[in-house]
Amino acid sequence: xxxxxxxxxxxxxxxxxxxxxxxxxxxxxxxxxxxxxxxxxxxxxxxxxxxxxxxxxxxxxxxxxxxxxxxxxxxxxxxxxxxxxxxxxxxxxxxxxxxxxxxxxxxxxxxxxxxxxxxxxxxxxxxxxxxxxxxxxxxxxxxxxxxxxxxxxxxxxxxxxxxxxxxxxxxxxxxxxxxxxxxxxxxxxxxxxxxxxxxxxxxxxxxxxxxxxxxxxxxxxxxxxxxxxxxxxxxxxxxxxxxxxxxxxxxxxxxxxxxxxxxxxxxxxxxxxxxxxxxxxxxxxxxxxxxx
Amino acid sequence: xxxxxxxxxxxxxxxxxxxxxxxxxxxxxxxxxxxxxxxxxxxxxxxxxxxxxxxxxxxxxxxxxxxxxxxxxxxxxxxxxxxxxxxxxxxxxxxxxxxxxxxxxxxxxxxxxxxxxxxxxxxxxxxxxxxxxxxxxxxxxxxxxxxxxxxxxxxxxxxxxxxxxxxxxxxxxxxxxxxxxxxxxxxxxxxxxxxxxxxxxxxxxxxxxxxxxxxxxxxxxxxxxxxxxxxxxxxxxxxxxxxxxxxxxxxxxxxxxxxxxxxxxxxxxxxxxxxxxxxxxxxxxxxxxxxxxxxxxxxxxxxxxxxxxxxxxxxxxxxxxxxxxxxxxxxxxxxxxxxxxxxxxxxxxxxxxxxxxxxxxxxxxxxxxxxxxxxxxxxxxxxxxxxxxxxxxxxxxxxxxxxxxxxxxxxxxxxxxxxxxxxxxxxx
Numbered sequence: 001x002x003x004x005x006x007x008x009x010x011x012x013x014x015x016x017x018x019x020x021x022x023x024x025x026x027x028x029x030x031x032x033x034x035x036x037x038x039x040x041x042x043x044x045x046x047x048x049x050x051x052x053x054x055x056x057x058x059x060x061x062x063x064x065x066x067x068x069x070x071x072x073x074x075x076x077x078x079x080x081x082x083x084x085x086x087x088x089x090x091x092x093x094x095x096x097x098x099x100x101x102x103x104x105x106x107x108x109x110x111x112x113x114x115x116x117x118x119x120x121x122x123x124x125x126x127x128x129x130x131x132x133x134x135x136x137x138x139x140x141x142x143x144x145x146x147x148x149x150x151x152x153x154x155x156x157x158x159x160x161x162x163x164x165x166x167x168x169x170x171x172x173x174x175x176x177x178x179x180x181x182x183x184x185x186x187x188x189x190x191x192x193x194x195x196x197x198x199x200x201x202x203x204x205x206x207x208x209x210x211x212x213x214x215x216x217x218x219x220x221x222x223x224x225x226x227x228x229x230x231x232x233x234x235x236x237x238x239x240x241x242x243x244x245x246x247x248x249x250x251x252x253x254x255x256x257x258x259x260x261x262x263x264x265x266x267x268x269x270x271x272x273x274x275x276x277x278x279x280x281x282x283x284x285x286x287x288x289x290x291x292x
Numbered sequence: 293x294x295x296x297x298x299x300x301x302x303x304x305x306x307x308x309x310x311x312x313x314x315x316x317x318x319x320x321x322x323x324x325x326x327x328x329x330x331x332x333x334x335x336x337x338x339x340x341x342x343x344x345x346x347x348x349x350x351x352x353x354x355x356x357x358x359x360x361x362x363x364x365x366x367x368x369x370x371x372x373x374x375x376x377x378x379x380x381x382x383x384x385x386x387x388x389x390x391x392x393x394x395x396x397x398x399x400x401x402x403x404x405x406x407x408x409x410x411x412x413x414x415x416x417x418x419x420x421x422x423x424x425x426x427x428x429x430x431x432x433x434x435x436x437x438x439x440x441x442x443x444x445x446x447x448x449x450x451x452x453x454x455x456x457x458x459x460x461x462x463x464x465x466x467x468x469x470x471x472x473x474x475x476x477x478x479x480x481x482x483x484x485x486x487x488x489x490x491x492x493x494x495x496x497x498x499x500x501x502x503x504x505x506x507x508x509x510x511x512x513x514x515x516x517x518x519x520x521x522x523x524x525x526x527x528x529x530x531x532x533x534x535x536x537x538x539x540x541x542x543x544x545x546x547x548x549x550x551x552x553x554x555x556x557x558x559x560x561x562x563x564x565x566x567x568x569x570x571x572x573x574x575x576x577x578x579x580x581x582x583x584x585x586x587x588x589x590x591x592x593x594x595x596x597x598x599x600x601x602x603x604x605x606x607x608x609x610x611x612x613x614x615x616x617x618x619x620x621x622x623x624x625x626x627x628x629x630x631x632x633x634x635x636x637x638x639x640x641x642x643x644x645x646x647x648x649x650x651x652x653x654x655x656x657x658x659x660x661x662x663x664x665x666x667x668x669x670x671x672x673x674x675x676x677x678x679x680x681x682x683x684x685x686x687x688x689x690x691x692x693x694x695x696x697x698x699x700x701x702x703x704x705x706x707x708x709x710x711x712x713x714x715x716x717x718x719x720x
Contacts, residue, residue, distance in 0.1 A: 260531065
């Protein structure tokens with residue numbers, strides 16, 4: 001039976017392999033290998049690097065948020081477990097920096113107030129059309145789930161931020177279009193956003209281009225998947241529990257089946273014995289009794 | 293079917309059972325005689341039942357938070373993922389559950405093909421199963437549209453547009469499906485309604501499927517009829533229940549690996565971009581489990597032809613019990629059929645691979661060859677095999693498949709040796 005189980009598992013793995021290879025097939029025709037980083041959130045027990053998340057928030061706030069919104073994130077998320085884990089006071093202070101449009105009040109007027117923890121991240125533009133118009137006809141995508149909406153996720157964001165190059169000789173670029181080797185079609189309308197020292201980290205980390213790209217990619221991965229850490233933790237527990245349960249069920253099953261399996265052996269023995277007796281009779285002659 | 297009439301022990305049980313025989317039904321399900329030689333390929337029926345129930349339960353919970361409106365759907369899913377307690381878990385279980393459901397159903401179908409379980413007297417089980425499979429595809433497709441991401445929107449556009457290939461009334465049908473002149477909010481609303489309805493239709497069909505199964509009883513790996521009420525069968529409970537449970541738990545490990553560690557691997561990144569009718573994705577692809585049909589659709593040069601062949605590839609399976617004329621069920625005793633079975637498996641997997649590739653160059657040529665072979669397998673090879681294949685001799689009973697094996701002589705000697713004492717050789 002273990003052999004059967006084995007082949008059963010091999011087949012399952014085979015099927016999964018097949019379904020997995022069909023996915024890369026979706027990618028663009030021309031694929032440049034992304035820069036790969038050993039992210040702390042990868043792997044079975046992967047967690048976010050808190051200080052990287054906090055720095056990443058700073059990069060988002062000081063650089064990206066001029067054009068890109070993160071409309072599904074709330075300020076309270078910044079202090080929640082599994083995230084950047086700012087203290088509640090810090091998160092409140094961050095929220096208070098923003099003007100939030102609220103209302104209508106009892107007079108029917110809209111008014112602005114300073115942000116609270118429960119507010120969503122304030123958007124740089126009131127709507128998609130305004131954002132598009134202000135950015136030369138290219139909408140800067142909302143970054144809430146950006147890390148899940150691009151093949152390669154964090155690696156892609158990291159690569160793209162570091163992928164700005166001078167266009168090869170003879171390559172035609174329109175005004176306001178830049179060359180980026182990781183962008184589909186190599187043309188991007190975003191001006192190179194990062195350069196060494198564009199932000200100043202308060203924790204003393206050198207704000208190199210690569211460091212900032214890494215931090216903001218980490219932050220955006222968390223923004224897209226705020227429950228990633230608890231998901232990993234639950235997953236490990238669930239699978240360990242399953243393995244224990246499987247072992248118990250396996251032996252219970254063996255016990256239950258032993259009722260018929262042993263009976264089976266006995267019957268088969270008797271069966272074979274009958275046949276043996278029959279054949280011996282043929283060898284021994286007519287007197288079957290003499291054999292016993 | 294039921295061997296002895298079941299009579300409940302308690303008075304109240306008898307009173308109730310004579311009015312609504314639920315207790316008799318439950319006794320039947322417990323005692324249902326099952327061939328004892330079923331292998332692990334037979335555990336997928338139980339696994340499928342588990343996934344159907346999982347999908348319904350998680351789906352009902354998701355429906356409590358999901359908003360079926362083109363402006364709000366995407367946001368409501370992010371709300372589920374971020375703010376609802378364990379909403380991410382429920383949604384990932386539901387999304388990956390559908391993939392596991394299809395993985396299990398494909399194994400279940402190919403098991404049926406290998407062991408010839410669709411043959412007389414089990415044709416109706418097979419056909420109800422195929423209807424379930426069709427309904428599963430409708431459910432999966434309508435469900436894929438609900439997040440209202442880019443792939444949702446464009447998959448809906450491509451699939452509903454297929455109906456416009458029907459002559460004369462095609463355009464009308466497409467508009468009727470859309471509820472307007474393009475895929476939009478009315479489309480999303482009706483797909484949501486259908487996505488909630490179909491799982492319950494599937495549930496009903498599953499009851500018919502099992503009912504039809506319980507009339508002739510299970511086929512088995514040897515493929516010959518078992519004699520009921522002797523040592524060739526075991527009662528469903530606890531023997532099969534335990535075995536199914538064990539297989540289910542092993543299968544769940546794979547499921548959990550996807551849910552907890554790679555929840556988006558089987559999906560498409562573009563579905564995390566909110567639907568935009570003005571931007572067409574570079575490649576519009578369905579979920580992996582529909583890729584073989586997508587490959588067939590695109591392999592045919594004409595749109596109408598593609599649609600016809602795609603539907604034919606499923607409906608041809610309904611005729612299978614009559615196309616396969618061989619009286620022998622199990623491929624174990626059909627040396628040629630066994631080979632063609634594996635070629636078919638490879639062909640279908642190849643079609644799935646090609647469905648994910650752009651329809652050009654070598655991919656298109658291969659897709660056409662594979663499509664032709666798919667139909668040749670069912671329409672030409674199977675009927676011919678039924679006529680000309682020389683099958684191996686069938687054993688007399690499922691517990692007696694070893695008679696002709698060479699090691700019987702050793703066994704014989706050993707047993708005789710036990711009776712004769714040490715001097716085995718003297719016997720002959």
